[in-house]
Amino acid sequence: MLEFKNFWESKIFWIGLLSSLIAIGNLVAEFLQAGSFSPENFVLLFVGVLTIILRVWFTETAINK
Numbered sequence: 001m002l003e004f005k006n007f008w009e010s011k012i013f014w015i016g017l018l019s020s021l022i023a024i025g026n027l028v029a030e031f032l033q034a035g036s037f038s039p040e041n042f043v044l045l046f047v048g049v050l051t052i053i054l055r056v057w058f059t060e061t062a063i064n065k
Contacts, residue, residue, distance in 0.1 A: 007056045016051030019044055 007013050023045035030037055 007059075010055055013052060013055045016048045016055065018048075020048030020052065023048060 023041045026041045027037055027045070030041065
């Protein structure tokens with residue numbers, strides 16, 4: 001019998017979460033130092049959030065443990 005991973009057991013989910021947290025930290029630091037934001041951190045945040053959304057809500061195929 002196959003066992004299936006929950007989304008929080010997925011490495012892709014954690015990579016997306018980590019990149020989102022790094023981007024948020026960078027955006028806060030930039031805002032506190034210069035009062036502006038760089039586009040690179042918005043791209044990193046977008047990719048991180050998109051990765052989480054795709055893994056949690058749009059992955060229909062179960063992944064074997």
